[in-house]
Every structure is written in C-alpha cells, then in structure tokens.
Amino acid sequence: METLxxxxxxxxxxxxxxxxGAEAIIHCLLAEGVDLIYGxxxxxxxPVYDELYKFQDRLTHILTRHEQGxxxxxxxxxxxxxxxxxxxxxxxxxATNLVTGLADAQIDSTPMVCxxxxxxxxxxGSDAFQETDIVGISTxxxxxxxxxxxxxxxxxxxxKAFYIAKSGRPxxxxxxxxxxxxxxxxxxxxxxCTKVRSYKPVPKPEAGSLEKAAELINSAKKPFxxxxxxxxxxxxxxxxxxxxxxxxxxxxxxxLGLSAMDTDHPLNVGMVGMHGNYGPNLLTNECDVxxxxxxxxxxxxxxxLDTYAKQAKVIHFEIDPAEVDKNVKVDVAVLGNSKxxxxxxxxxxxxxxxxxxxxxxxxxxxxxYDALINKDIHPTKDGxxxxxxxxxINLASDHKAVIVSDVGQHQMIACRYAKFKQSKSNxxxxxxxxxxxxxxxxxxxxxxxxxxEVVAIIGDGGYQMTIQELGVIFQxxxxxxxxxxxxxxxxxxxxxxxxFFDRRYASTVMTxxxxxxxxxxxxxxxxxxxxxxxxxxxxxxxxxxxxxxFLEVKVEKEDNVFPMIPSGASVSDIRLK
Amino acid sequence: MEKQxxxxxAYSENHVGLLNRISGIFLKRHINIESLNVSKSEIEGVxxxxxxxxxxxxxxxxxxxxxEKQVEVIKxxxxxxxxxxxxxxxxxxxxxxxxxxxxxxxxxIKESHSQIVTVNREFFALAKTGRRHExxxxxxxxxxxxxxxxxxxxxxxxxxxxxxxxxxxQEFQEN
Numbered sequence: 001m002e003t004l005x006x007x008x009x010x011x012x013x014x015x016x017x018x019x020x021g022a023e024a025i026i027h028c029l030l031a032e033g034v035d036l037i038y039g040x041x042x043x044x045x046x047p048v049y050d051e052l053y054k055f056q057d058r059l060t061h062i063l064t065r066h067e068q069g070x071x072x073x074x075x076x077x078x079x080x081x082x083x084x085x086x087x088x089x090x091x092x093x094x095a096t097n098l099v100t101g102l103a104d105a106q107i108d109s110t111p112m113v114c115x116x117x118x119x120x121x122x123x124x125g126s127d128a129f130q131e132t133d134i135v136g137i138s139t140x141x142x143x144x145x146x147x148x149x150x151x152x153x154x155x156x157x158x159x160k161a162f163y164i165a166k167s168g169r170p171x172x173x174x175x176x177x178x179x180x181x182x183x184x185x186x187x188x189x190x191x192x193c194t195k196v197r198s199y200k201p202v203p204k205p206e207a208g209s210l211e212k213a214a215e216l217i218n219s220a221k222k223p224f225x226x227x228x229x230x231x232x233x234x235x236x237x238x239x240x241x242x243x244x245x246x247x248x249x250x251x252x253x254x255x256l257g258l259s260a261m262d263t264d265h266p267l268n269v270g271m272v273g274m275h276g277n278y279g280p281n282l283l284t285n286e287c288d289v290x291x292x293x294x295x296x297x298x299x300x301x302x303x304x305l306d307t308y309a310k311q312a313k314v315i316h317f318e319i320d321p322a323e324v325d326k327n328v329k330v331d332v333a334v335l336g337n338s339k340x341x342x343x344x345x346x347x348x349x350x351x352x353x354x355x356x357x358x359x360x361x362x363x364x365x366x367x368x369y370d371a372l373i374n375k376d377i378h379p380t381k382d383g384x385x386x387x388x389x390x391x392x393i394n395l396a397s398d399h400k401a402v403i404v405s406d407v408g409q410h411q412m413i414a415c416r417y418a419k420f421k422q423s424k425s426n427x428x429x430x431x432x433x434x435x436x437x438x439x440x441x442x443x444x445x446x447x448x449x450x451x452x453e454v455v456a457i458i459g460d461g462g463y464q465m466t467i468q469e470l471g472v473i474f475q476x477x478x479x480x481x482x483x484x485x486x487x488x489x490x491x492x493x494x495x496x497x498x499x500f501f502d503r504r505y506a507s508t509v510m511t512x513x514x515x516x517x518x519x520x521x522x523x524x525x526x527x528x529x530x531x532x533x534x535x536x537x538x539x540x541x542x543x544x545x546x547x548x549x550f551l552e553v554k555v556e557k558e559d560n561v562f563p564m565i566p567s568g569a570s571v572s573d574i575r576l577k
Numbered sequence: 578m579e580k581q582x583x584x585x586x587a588y589s590e591n592h593v594g595l596l597n598r599i600s601g602i603f604l605k606r607h608i609n610i611e612s613l614n615v616s617k618s619e620i621e622g623v624x625x626x627x628x629x630x631x632x633x634x635x636x637x638x639x640x641x642x643x644x645e646k647q648v649e650v651i652k653x654x655x656x657x658x659x660x661x662x663x664x665x666x667x668x669x670x671x672x673x674x675x676x677x678x679x680x681x682x683x684x685x686i687k688e689s690h691s692q693i694v695t696v697n698r699e700f701f702a703l704a705k706t707g708r709r710h711e712x713x714x715x716x717x718x719x720x721x722x723x724x725x726x727x728x729x730x731x732x733x734x735x736x737x738x739x740x741x742x743x744x745x746x747q748e749f750q751e752n
Contacts, residue, residue, distance in 0.1 A: 135594060136594075136597060139594065139597050139598055139601060140598075140601045140605065143648070144648045145594070146594075147593075164648055196648060197590065197651070197746065198589065198590050198648065198649050198650060198651040199648045199649075320646065321642060321645070321646075322639075322642035322643050322645070322646045324642075325638070325639075326639060326642070
C-alpha cells in the first residue's frame, strides 16, 4: 500500500518523463485518483489496454460484456461515490455502444469520462475499418468532447475532461484518441485542470436574490419545498436538513432527489411527479410559495405546465442558469451550488412551524395509504405485489441498502416504497429512462460502496437488455443482490395500453426463460419465489448472503402503479385508481 | 408571444466542434437559423458567432442560455434589429452583354449603390452591401434580365450597447 501511494504521488509530480501516449493516459487516470475503470478492448484502443496490463496493480479494469454495461457501471460507481466514473471502449461499434450511457449521464448530470480509441490520424475520414465519427455522434449527449490526434495533447485534454465532468453541473465527457497518439512518445508532465477560461461552472447568486427569497419564505403561509439531485450532487444534504427543520416547511423530492433526506424525517412528505405521492402532487397547486432546490421541472414532475403551481410564487435554487425559467417561470432565482446558497439563506429565514399546512399532507397521505399503499405493501389478495417485496427489503436492510432500479413499474414502486437513511443510495435512470441500466449500474454501485448492501430491483424486460453483465458479477464475485420482479410483461407499457389504448397489448407480453437457471449458469446462487409465504425468508436469505445472489419474484401479471398523473394532465388530476 | 427577428452574438474560444454543438441546439428545438456568420472578433483568439433567428423572445432567451452553457462559449447575447447595426453582403453575376443591351441595368447599378467588382467579355460581378430588403429589391430589379449566379452572406452585426467581453475574460483569468 505504501509503495502504491508513493508511485501514485510520482504520477502527479512535475517531473517530466518520456513515455508513449498510451502510458500517458494511464498516468493521467492515476493522477486523477482513478483506480477502477470499466471497458471493452478492441483494435484502436489496444495500446492503452497493453498499458493497463502493466499497471493492473494500481488500476483495475473490469471487462463488461458490452460497452453499454461499462457506461452504466461507471454511472453506478459515480452516483454512489460522487466521483467521476470512467469507461473505455474501442472505435466504431465500441464507441457507438457508449451512446446510451452518455445520454443517460447527460440528462441525469452524472460525472463520467469515456475514453475511446480511434483509427490512426492518417486514416481519419477514409471510412477505415471501425472508423466512426464518435465526436460528431456524441456531441448532443456529452457536456464536452474532444478528439486527440497528437500525443502532446493528452495530459491537458485528460485534465480538462475530468475537470469539466465533475465541476458545476456534472456530466459526461468523451475523449477520442487516435491510435498514432497512443503509440507516439511525449515528455509527460501532468497538471490538474482547475479552470477553463470560457467556462464558469458555478454562477454567483444575483445580488439581493437570497434576501428576496428569504422574504418570500418568511411571509409564506403554505410554503412547499421540492428538492432534486442538485442537493446530492452539491453534497448539500446537511444544509437542506437544517433549512427544512428551521423553516418547518414540508419537503418533497423528485425521483433523483430521493435519499438526499431521510425518508422517515417528519417533514419529508414524499415524491412528486407522475407516480409520486398524492399529497405532494395535489398540494403543489395549493401552496403559496414553491421552493425548488436543485431540480429542473421535468415534465414527469410537472405534468401540464399551464396548470402547474400557477397560484404560487416560485423560488428556484439552481446551479445551471439555463434551467432557470426553462419550463417554469420563477419569481426568484438563486443561482449557485445549493450547499452554499442553502447555507447562506439559513440565517435569513425565520424559525417556524407550519403545523396546519403539514397536517394537510398527512391527511392526503392517509387517503393514499388507505386506498393504495396498504394494499401494495401489505396485500391480502392472491398474487405477490412489487410493493411487498420492497417492504421486505426495507425490513431486512434496516433502510441502509443502496437500491438500484431499472426502468418501469418496478422502478416507480421501488422509489415509492424504498426507505433510506443515507444519501447517494437511490441509483436509477431518471431522465432518460434507460431499460437495462439496473444490472450494470448495480455492479458499479457495489464496487464503489463495498461496505454497503447493494440491491438491484429490475423488471423482467429491462433485465434481459443487459443480462450478459451477470458475467462480470460471476467473474469478479461482485456481491450484488439482484431481485427480478417478474410479471412476464413490459409492465409499464402494458399499464398504459390498459388505461389509454383499450387493452390492446401490442408486444408487451413476454415469454421468459428460466431466470434461475440462467443465474445458476453463471454460478450465482439463485432462488425463485412464487408464494407470499416464502417471500420474507427468501429476502432474508438473500440479504444475509456474502456472495452475489439472484432472487426472482413472480409477481401479479397485470398490476398497475398508482397514483398516476396521466401524461399531459395536471398535477391536480392525479388518480388513485 | 410575438415572433420577431433576433440577432444572437456568441463570443467563444476557437474550438473544433463548437459549431456542431451550437447548431445542435437549434436542430433539437426545430428553430431555423436564418443566417449564420462566424468570424474573428475584436479580441485576439476569440471567435464571434452571429446568428439570426425569427422566433419569440422566450425561445431566443432559452437558446442563448443553452449556447452560453457550452464550455467554450464565453458569453452570448441577443438583440432586436433596433438594438443593432447590421448588414449583409451579396454578389450578383450577370452576363456582360446586358450592360450594353439593357440600359436599365446601368440605372439599377447606380441607384442601388452597388459596386462592379469585375468585368470580362462573358460576365460582370456586382457587390452590394446593405440591409436584407435592399438586397432583395436589387435582386427583384435584376431578375427579369437574368442573373447567372447569386449569393448572399449571413448577417454581420455590432450592437449599439457595449459588450464587455474583454472585462469578462479578465475576470475569468483572475478568478
């Protein structure tokens, strides 16, 4: 360990060494503190892989079974650690297979650096074997990208890539490196990037905006907070808690804000959005001041904008100026990192309680509990529900697990019912809604948080999109717990077909393989539950295991997720059935 | 909201690929770029994009926000026609015999304040700098006689108000 540290230090010193571009890339990664990357080799990136072989004592490379898996694993790692995730691929198809993960990281603001090999400089533009314009292709789905064609560019561009990915509103960066630049030599010296002339990652709040916001908050009768992932990315969880507790304002979260605040906190009133809780959605249109913190008013959160919180004064704490007034016109924008702005507004707000207003949320919760929640998590009807599986995981994990979900009904149920005590614990594909995200993201999450339980909740559809990553779990014995909630349908699409397309179930019925046997084929302990009586014991067995574990739960085939705001409807039109 | 002409000015680093990023912002929102000009600016090493759109102020503001968000963009502004001094350039290629056969052509050249750039036996070329409508009027006048080739540049514009880019760059450097 000592020597490793000493060597690591070496790569950040100012001493010049004569090395190849490929080796320089490794030194750049080490200098950025990277010790784990996900990827897939191929012709145009082979010089770098050759160096990875030599540096394997200091830099672990995990071979995913598909490049998409590498991006989602890097995302899972980034989301759970707050560090930059790294994925690597070759040119052509290797590079294009990264696109879904890049788009996912872009819309969910996940810091990630993707490195791709490219054909040698002299072949660029000749339609060479495995040549593709990945810089052109990835432009709309990256925060920044660059093609390195000269070896001398490597240190500066790599430093810039990591800085841009992590600073301000984070996002994915792609660096494409031609093969000649990997082979050629340079006098290597690495300097970390701390600024880019044209780039201002964290804007300052406009003069007076904090005071204006505080004034609105202090005079509000029915204030309401909606927080998003900005709190987690800004590591402002303690500041949020202090703000909520001092002002006594009920606080709800977007799907990506989940786990930023203890789910059992008395002022945590639940989730907003299409399948969010009844109270927070309905009362959005009752509040007099809406305080949005680190969220971007996605359409799945707001429903119809023409009828969204029109009665309220809106305050927006936001790091990205382009998000202000993008979807919802705000009365006061407080620009900056929420960690600083929430800290700075705290002395300006009055200590208050809003008991009568909070009681309205409690009343709504009771209505929702009686109509839905109780039946979801403590069902008495035949057929297992997704909700009772999540409830069993809550009980077995004591609210301490990292929950990774895929996309669809199980995702909404997991986010509605999973309980959290710790931030950075809910990993899901929010903005892009990427089926297949769950399994590889869980691998990255587990490798980023080896001391924590990581439970992947996945539907039978999404599971089969990246099922090949079981190979990684087996090869590296990554002790993730995989729960497939199998309803033999693409459940969310089937639900929409039932509700809005007269039950025409076009291509949503799945004839599934024996998932237990597949897991066993990868030598992963596996079990199937079909009866309620076996569920608790099976979940406990899974959670007690020190190894990877696969649990398939056969759930009711045609259950629906409620509440629901139909697409394009108002938050006031939320349906309980 | 009412649509009108807006001139967007974006100061940026000279970076390969930035044009692609900026045009993508328009593409994604189905907003047509009416004219685009990229040139050097008053500051050494800093490029200036001049983009003309016909849309609402709300969309223009959002687009400018997205442009400014790009890593290499230093600052972006938008202005109405009243707030800018702007010009376009056009070239007309016309058969030379018309100069002698059609007396009206000489009048058009005179009245439009255009310049003859070159003349040879086959053709002559006219250059005209001015507002879009002036160029359009000249085009209309010449069209009946036959225009061999026509091209018009993107709008170039300077604003009546100051654009404190140098100060901004200084500030970036210091912070």
